[in-house]
Amino acid sequence: MEAQASQFMAENPEHAPARRRPAEADSATYDREHRGTVGEVRSEVPRMRCTAVNVHYGDKHAIRDVSLDVGKNEVLAMIGPSGCGKSTFLRCLNRMNDTVVGCRVSGEILLDGKDIMAPDVDVVPLRARVGMVFQKPNPFPKSIFENVAFGPRIHGLAQSQAELEEIVVSSLQKANLWGEVKDRLAHPGTGLSGGQQQRLCIARAIAIQPEVILMDEPCSALDPISTAKIEQLIDELRRNYSICIVTHSMQQAARVSQRTAYFHLGDLIEVGETDRIFVKPQHQLTEDYITGRFG
Amino acid sequence: MSEPSQPVRDSFARVEAGMKRRRAAERRFRFFGKCAVGLGLGFLVILFVSIVGNGYSAFWQTRITLEVTIDEASIDPSGVRDPAVLQAADYGALIKQSMRELFPDVSGRRNRIALYGLVSNGASFDLRDRILADPSLIGTTISLSVAADDDVDMLMKGHIDRGAPEADRRIKDNQLAWIEKLEADDRIGSAFNLDFFSNGDSREPELAGIRGALMGSIYTLFVTLGLSFPLAVAAAVYLEEFAPKNRWTDLIEVNINNLAAVPSIVFGLLGLAVFINFFTLPRSAPIVGGLVLTLMTLPTIIIASRAALKSVPPSIREGALGVGASPMQAVMYHVLPLALPGMLTGTIIGMAQALGETAPLLMIGMVAFIADVPAGVFDPATALPVQIYLWADSPERAYVEKTSAAIIVLLLFLAAMNALAVLLRRRFERRW
Ligand SMILES: Nc1ncnc2c1ncn2[C@@H]1O[C@H](COP(=O)(O)OP(=O)(O)OP(=O)(O)O)[C@@H](O)[C@H]1O
Ligand SMILES: [Mg+2]
Numbered sequence: 001m002e003a004q005a006s007q008f009m010a011e012n013p014e015h016a017p018a019r020r021r022p023a024e025a026d027s028a029t030y031d032r033e034h035r036g037t038v039g040e041v042r043s044e045v046p047r048m049r050c051t052a053v054n055v056h057y058g059d060k061h062a063i064r065d066v067s068l069d070v071g072k073n074e075v076l077a078m079i080g081p082s083g084c085g086k087s088t089f090l091r092c093l094n095r096m097n098d099t100v101v102g103c104r105v106s107g108e109i110l111l112d113g114k115d116i117m118a119p120d121v122d123v124v125p126l127r128a129r130v131g132m133v134f135q136k137p138n139p140f141p142k143s144i145f146e147n148v149a150f151g152p153r154i155h156g157l158a159q160s161q162a163e164l165e166e167i168v169v170s171s172l173q174k175a176n177l178w179g180e181v182k183d184r185l186a187h188p189g190t191g192l193s194g195g196q197q198q199r200l201c202i203a204r205a206i207a208i209q210p211e212v213i214l215m216d217e218p219c220s221a222l223d224p225i226s227t228a229k230i231e232q233l234i235d236e237l238r239r240n241y242s243i244c245i246v247t248h249s250m251q252q253a254a255r256v257s258q259r260t261a262y263f264h265l266g267d268l269i270e271v272g273e274t275d276r277i278f279v280k281p282q283h284q285l286t287e288d289y290i291t292g293r294f295g
Numbered sequence: 296m297s298e299p300s301q302p303v304r305d306s307f308a309r310v311e312a313g314m315k316r317r318r319a320a321e322r323r324f325r326f327f328g329k330c331a332v333g334l335g336l337g338f339l340v341i342l343f344v345s346i347v348g349n350g351y352s353a354f355w356q357t358r359i360t361l362e363v364t365i366d367e368a369s370i371d372p373s374g375v376r377d378p379a380v381l382q383a384a385d386y387g388a389l390i391k392q393s394m395r396e397l398f399p400d401v402s403g404r405r406n407r408i409a410l411y412g413l414v415s416n417g418a419s420f421d422l423r424d425r426i427l428a429d430p431s432l433i434g435t436t437i438s439l440s441v442a443a444d445d446d447v448d449m450l451m452k453g454h455i456d457r458g459a460p461e462a463d464r465r466i467k468d469n470q471l472a473w474i475e476k477l478e479a480d481d482r483i484g485s486a487f488n489l490d491f492f493s494n495g496d497s498r499e500p501e502l503a504g505i506r507g508a509l510m511g512s513i514y515t516l517f518v519t520l521g522l523s524f525p526l527a528v529a530a531a532v533y534l535e536e537f538a539p540k541n542r543w544t545d546l547i548e549v550n551i552n553n554l555a556a557v558p559s560i561v562f563g564l565l566g567l568a569v570f571i572n573f574f575t576l577p578r579s580a581p582i583v584g585g586l587v588l589t590l591m592t593l594p595t596i597i598i599a600s601r602a603a604l605k606s607v608p609p610s611i612r613e614g615a616l617g618v619g620a621s622p623m624q625a626v627m628y629h630v631l632p633l634a635l636p637g638m639l640t641g642t643i644i645g646m647a648q649a650l651g652e653t654a655p656l657l658m659i660g661m662v663a664f665i666a667d668v669p670a671g672v673f674d675p676a677t678a679l680p681v682q683i684y685l686w687a688d689s690p691e692r693a694y695v696e697k698t699s700a701a702i703i704v705l706l707l708f709l710a711a712m713n714a715l716a717v718l719l720r721r722r723f724e725r726r727w
Contacts, residue, residue, distance in 0.1 A: 008416060094617070096613065096616065096617065099613065099616060100607075101540060121614075124621045125619065127616060127617060127618070127619040128618070131617065132618075133612060134610065134614065134617065136610060138610035138613060140614060140615070141611070142629075148619060150615070150620070150628065151619065151620075153622075154619070154620055154624055204614070205617070207618075208618055208619060215656075283332060
C-alpha cells in the first residue's frame with residue numbers, strides 16, 4: 001500500500017480526484033468560518049484521544065478546535081505548510097507547551113483514557129511515557145554516553161552500571177548511531193554532525209522506553225540512508241509504541257505512517273488512512289498540498 | 296545601461312569601488328581598537344611602575360647588629376627563671392647598655408636619648424622573645440640584629456638627604472656621625488622585612504605590618520563569599536527558572552537592580568543599625584564586615600547569575616524536560632553546570648568589589664587602630680583598603696612606602712583570587 005501511494009504520486013502529479021471542490025476553497029480564499037475536519041478523526045483503539053484542543057500564544061490562536069486520535073501501534077503523520085501548528089499540536093501531547101511563557105492550551109487530551117490536562121497530573125511521569133524528539137537537535141553539552149544515560153538514570157531504569165550501559169548501547173544501536181560513536185562515547189554530544197546529533201536525540205528519547213513517541217521532523221537533517229534506517233526504526237517501534245511524526249516529506253509520511261493528518265493555519269483539515277489521503281484526498285486544500293500546488 | 300550585461304558589470308564595479316572604503320573603515324576600526332588597548336596597557340604599566348617603584352623598598356628593612364650582654368642581675372635577680380619575671384624584665388635597658396658600649400663617649404641625657412633613638416622600640420621585644428625562648432642565654436653576650444628606627448631606615452634608603460641643613464633633617468648631625476660609624480663597622484645593613492608580614496599595625500612605622508589587615512580581609516571575604524554565593528545563586532535560580540513571571544517578580548527584579556546601584560556607604564549604615572545596634576554583634580569585627588559586604592555583593596552576583604542562566608539555550612531545558620526530568624533535575628544536571636562559569640565570573644567581580652571596599656567598613660568601625668592580628672571573625676580587625684587609607688593618612692615618611700607595599704599586597708591578593716576563579720572555571724568547563 002505504501003509503495004502504491006508514492007508510486008501514485010510519482011506517476012500522476014497532475015491527478016485530479018473525482019470530487020473537486022469549488023474554486024473558492026483554494027488556499028488563498030480559504031474561508032475560516034467553514035471549518036471542520038474531513039475524514040475520521042477517531043481511531044478504533046486509541047492510545048491518545050484529543051478533543052476540541054485549542055492553543056493560544058498570547059493573542060495568537062495557533063490551534064483551533066482540533067480533535068484527533070493517536071491509535072495503538074500506529075504511526076500518525078502530521079503534514080502541513082510551515083507555521084500551520086504541527087509542532088504546537090505535537091507539544092500539547094506531552095504538555096511541553098507548559099514551559100512556553102504565554103501559551104495557553106485548552107481542551108481534553110486523554111492518554112489511555114486518563115486526562116493529562118487535569119491540573120493534578122504530574123508532568124514528569126507523563127513525559128517519561130510520552131517521549132519527544134525535537135525539531136532542532138538539542139543534545140546536552142555532555143558526553144554521548146551521558147546524553148543517552150540521563151533519562152534512564154533519573155527514572156531509575158537501570159539497577160547497575162552494566163545495565164545502564166546496556167540500555168545506552170541498545171538505544172544507540174536502534175537509532176543507527178552506534179557504529180559511528182562506539183569509539184568515542186566520552187566525547188561531547190555537541191561535537192557530532194547535525195544528523196548524528198538528531199539520531200543521538202532519538203536514542204535519548206527511546207532510552208526511557210516511552211509508550212508514545214513524538215517526533216518533530218526527526219529526519220530533516222539526515223541523509224537518505226540514515227533516514228531509511230530511522231524509518232525502519234519507526235516501523236519497528238510501532239509494534240510496541242504509538243508514534244506521532246511531523247514531516248515535510250510526503251514520501252516519508254506515505255512510507256512510515258498508517259494515518260495522516262493535514263493541518264492548515266491551525267485547523268485540522270483532513271485525517272484519514274494514509275493510503276486513502278494520498279490517493280483520494282477529499283478536501284481541496286489537502287489535495288493542493290500533496291500535489292505540490294502550494295505549501 | 297541598455298545592454299543586458301551592463302548592469303552586472305556596473306554593480307560589480309560599484310562593489311569594487313565600495314570595497315576600498317570598506318577596507319579603510321575596517322583598518323580604521325582596528326587601529327582605534329589597538330589604540331584603546333595600548334592606552335589601557337600604558338596606564339596599567341604606569342600604575343604598576345609607580346606602585347612597585349614606591350613600595351618595593353618596604354619589603355626591605357634596615358637592621359643594626361648589637362652585642363648585647365644579658366646581665367642576670369638586671370633581668371632575673373632571683374635566678375629562678377620564673378617566666379613571669381622574665382616577661383616583665385626591662386630589656387630596653389640591656390639594649391641601651393649595649394648602645395652605650397658601642398659609643399662610650401656619648402654623654403649627656405639629650406645625646407643619649409638621640410643615640411637610643413637609632414634603634415626601634417621593638418628591639419626590646421625581640422630580645423625578650425629570644426630570652427623567653429631560650430633562658431640559657433642569660434649571662435652570655437649575644438649578637439642581636441634589631442630593626443633600626445624608621446628615620447634611620449629612611450636615611451639608609453636615601454629618602455633623607457644627608458647634605459641638607461640639619462634643621463630640615465629628622466636625623467641630626469650627631470646621629471649621622473654615629474650611623475656613619477656603624478656603617479664603617481659594618482654593623483648596619485639591610486634584610487628582608489619579615490616584620491611587615493608578621494605584624495599588625497603599629498604607631499612605629501618600622502614595626503607596622505600588613506598581617507592584621509590581610510587576615511581581616513581574608514576573614515571578611517570568607518564570610519562574604521560563604522553567604523553571598525549560595526544566597527545569590529539560589530535567588531537567581533529561583534527567579535530565573537521557577538518563579539512565575541508576574542508583577543511581584545518584576546518588582547523584585549527592579550529592586551535588585553536598584554540595590555546594585557546603592558552607594559556602598561549606605562550598606563555600612565544599614566550594617567551599623569541592624570547588625571551592631573540591633574543584633575549587638577561586635578564592632579570592628581570581620582563578621583559584621585562580611586555581612587555588610589554580602590548585602591553589597593548580593594545584587595551583583597544575582598544579576599550576573601541570572602544573565603548566565605538566561606544565556607543557557609532553552610532547548611537544553613526542553614531536552615531535559617522532554618525525557619521526563621523534573622524542573623529541578625533539569626536545572627541541576629544541565630542548566631546550572633552550563634551557567635556556573637558565568638556565575639563564577641560574576642562572583643569574582645563581586646568579591647573583587649568587596650575586597651576593595653572601604654566606605655561601609657568605616658561605618659562599622661573597621662577603621663579603628665588595631666595592633667593585634669585577628670584570630671577569628673569575631674576579633675576586631677581592619678581590612679587591606681582601610682589599612683592603605685590609614686597609612687596614606689599618616690604623617691611619617693616611612694608610611695609612604697608602606698602604603699604602596701600594602702597596595703601591592705592587595706593587588707597580589709586580587710590576582711590570586713582571580714587565578715583561583717579561572718582555575719575553578721576550567722575545572723567546570725572540562726566536565727562536559
Ligand atoms: N513560542 C511561541 N510564541 C508565539 N507564537 C508561536 C510560538 N511558537 C509557535 N508560534 C506560532 O504558532 C504557529 C504555529 O507554529 P508551529 O511551530 O507549531 O508551526 P509548525 O507547523 O511546526 O511549522 P514548521 O513546519 O515550520 O515547523 C506559528 O504561526 C508560530 O508563529
Ligand atoms: Mg515545527
